[in-house]
Amino acid sequence: MAGQEQSTMQVNIVASDRPVWSGTARSVTIPASEGGMGILPDHEPVLTVIREGTVTVTEAEGTQHAFQVNDGFIAFDSNKLTVAVERGSQVDEGQHE
Amino acid sequence: MGSQLAFKSRIASTASLEKIFNAQEMIASSHISRARKVALDAKPYTDAIFDAVQSLVAHTHITHPIVEKKEDNDRVAVLALTADRGMAGAYTSSIIRETESLLAGLDKSGKQPELYVYGRRGVSYYKYRNRDIAGTWEGNSDQPGVEVAEEISKALLDAYMKPAAKGGVAELYIVFTEFENMVVQKVRVLRMLPVELVHAPKTIHIDSKPITPEEHDKTAPLYAFEPGVDEVLDTILPKYIQSRIHECLLTSAASETASRQNAMHTATDNARNLIDDLTRKLNASRQASITQELTEIIGSADALNKEEE
Structure with a gap:
């Protein structure tokens, strides 16, 4: 996407006892209750239940973060994604794809 | 002399x-900054849940046991949040006083209160007087973790969801101490269940006529609920209760630390x-x-x- 403004979205991952991660991303995959789901910027507003699994966030420069989460939900509206889970932790430090 | x-x-x-x-x-004053940090850390999650519940309320007619009043049941649960340790001035005794007057009031209005107690001081107070306690939790009252909130909300929701014939309860009250500032902490009674869904300003009242898509656009984004509204409600409402209970535990913990310091x-x-x-x-x-x-x-x-x- 050289020379073109890349669209991104605001991502907040919060666990019940602390915020886990926040930043901007160009794509996020979540373990939705009915199978994996990818979310790109300007997705339609959605509220989805998620189950235990891994949330993967790809930042604008391509850095990937993986987070281990248990059950919770995600809410996406006005280009802001909120992932709210009971417990969550970052699995690895950012890796370049 | x-x-x-x-x-x-x-x-x-x-x-x-x-x-x-x-x-x-x-020690108490060093704990206060920690209690404040814990409360701040938990806030984003609480806000996220609150927002989600708000958008659910705005978009659907919620019919879920958690928000509906059960008329046929006299039993109510009362949860008192006390301290684990003494040396905190009147902290536990004001909670106990408020709980007693709430229990007496409920008794008078023909309800059958069941008592749940959190905190060693409160538990030993009621055990010593041979009172019936439906459930107790102890430990970490000055820094309650999510685990305690999870345990408590699970036990209380179980009691709430049970049918009346099997000893279920129709309402849940929480007696806790609200932290206003270092000097002022107030004992408050909160009716937690059934949930009263409060509308954020400028949203449509749930009892008004069915909401049309045009009205949706004016208020908040029209959400798609996946896999379905009912499943989302089933997941989010218990989490909402848990996070509210956690909030109560945290503000009580901050109050306990503050009154201990005073x-x-x-x-x-x-x-x-x-x-x-x-x-x-x-x-x-x-x-x-x-x-x-x-x-x-x-x-x-x-x-x-x-x-x-």
């Missing part, structure tokens, strides 16, 4: 008490005043004994002089 030795030992023991109070005060501050001041007082009395008694000794010496010297003449 007491003996000097007695004064000295009283001063020594008060001084060591003062050291303990002072240390407790410093109580210990007063105790330290009292100990210092007592030491000053005792020191003054000790000096007076030492002076008195010196004066008496002098009088005796001078008196006997006078007597000897007279004999020589």
